[in-house]
Amino acid sequence: MIRRPDMSVLDRYDTLLFDMDGTLMNGGVPIPGAAPGVAAAREAGRSIVFATNNASRTPAQVVAHLATVGVEAAEDEVVTSPQIASQLLADGLEPGAHVLVVGGPSLADEIRAAGLTPVDVDGEDVVAVVQGWDRGLDWPLLAEGTYAVRRGARWMATNIDATLPTERGMAPGNGSMVAVIRHATQVEPEVAGKPEPGMFQLAARRCGSRAPLAVGDRLDTDIEGANRADIDSLLVLTGVSTCEDALRAVPLQRPTWILPDMTSLTAPCPAAVVQGERARCGAVSATWHDGDITAAGPVDDPRTARAVLALVAAHSPDAPWTGHLTDESGQDVRLLER
Numbered sequence: 001m002i003r004r005p006d007m008s009v010l011d012r013y014d015t016l017l018f019d020m021d022g023t024l025m026n027g028g029v030p031i032p033g034a035a036p037g038v039a040a041a042r043e044a045g046r047s048i049v050f051a052t053n054n055a056s057r058t059p060a061q062v063v064a065h066l067a068t069v070g071v072e073a074a075e076d077e078v079v080t081s082p083q084i085a086s087q088l089l090a091d092g093l094e095p096g097a098h099v100l101v102v103g104g105p106s107l108a109d110e111i112r113a114a115g116l117t118p119v120d121v122d123g124e125d126v127v128a129v130v131q132g133w134d135r136g137l138d139w140p141l142l143a144e145g146t147y148a149v150r151r152g153a154r155w156m157a158t159n160i161d162a163t164l165p166t167e168r169g170m171a172p173g174n175g176s177m178v179a180v181i182r183h184a185t186q187v188e189p190e191v192a193g194k195p196e197p198g199m200f201q202l203a204a205r206r207c208g209s210r211a212p213l214a215v216g217d218r219l220d221t222d223i224e225g226a227n228r229a230d231i232d233s234l235l236v237l238t239g240v241s242t243c244e245d246a247l248r249a250v251p252l253q254r255p256t257w258i259l260p261d262m263t264s265l266t267a268p269c270p271a272a273v274v275q276g277e278r279a280r281c282g283a284v285s286a287t288w289h290d291g292d293i294t295a296a297g298p299v300d301d302p303r304t305a306r307a308v309l310a311l312v313a314a315h316s317p318d319a320p321w322t323g324h325l326t327d328e329s330g331q332d333v334r335l336l337e338r
Contacts, residue, residue: 015209019216022239027167030069037262053159055132081193104134132158133174159193197229272310
């Protein structure tokens with residue numbers, strides 16, 4: 001009997017929803033394997049969407065930036081948190097309503113495209129504030145946003161990512177700037193981007209997808225957003241979150257798959273199978289012992305991580321896993337360390 005080859009991750013899905021920062025590039029530096037991974041998905045006939053929380057670029061600018069890191073894209077493949085934020089505001093405000101933009105020109109362009117009027121100074125005619133990351137965001141504009149929010153204006157954040165991957169490391173993201181106004185006003189913003197599910201739901205609808213996969217590097221945005229949208233997710237370990245983070249995550253932030261990077265999208269990728277206290281994934285396995293897990297496989301093998309993750313999901317479905325992970329000799333181990 002001839003054994004059928006294992007399916008790859010790519011074989012299982014008709015659409016890939018790619019995060020950008022930390023997944024395809026860090027700032028202006030391409031992430032190894034990312035561009036070939038996107039190209040492989042295209043060659044396989046999959047629909048492609050670039051779903052980003054970054055509020056500093058228009059879709060045209062996103063396409064241009066992706067080109068600098070070797071990723072082919074079209075404007076209609078881009079879904080941004082400013083697009084979602086602008087549409088949400090337009091749905092609830094009168095046409096032409098004044099919206100204070102605490103962000104950059106691209107965010108103002110999206111507000112204008114939604115039929116609203118972007119402004120940069122608070123006043124009695126300002127009925128809403130929209131906030132998104134911009135490299136030039138300064139105290140005067142944060143102060144204008146604070147005045148408006150304290151006055152009762154509706155407040156919409158494009159996203160609340162605490163950090164932003166750059167070529168030099170992790171820098172403050174929009175969530176860190178949102179925290180300034182939150183601290184000054186004691187008001188919580190509405191959030192348009194990930195982890196809210198709207199971005200993924202809109203992207204999947206655009207493609208008519210029946211089996212979408214969200215690909216990202218952050219548990220608290222990419223993976224949680226996918227889970228809230230009820231779609232599968234792939235955590236790549238090229239940005240913020242680690243394999244250890246995924247194993248210890250709250251259930252809402254557990255990914256479907258974990259890979260070191262996108263070079264393995266087309267490689268055989270067996271799913272883990274759980275039988276009682278044991279999980280197998282290809283030739284490796286993991287065993288549950290009263291809350292602890294023993295991994296019988298190389299620590300740098302993604303199959304080992306999938307077996308352990310499957311046990312965590314099966315035996316700790318409603319709470320973070322807090323046990324010990326050891327190898328067969330009893331030594332503590334960490335999987336897929338960078």
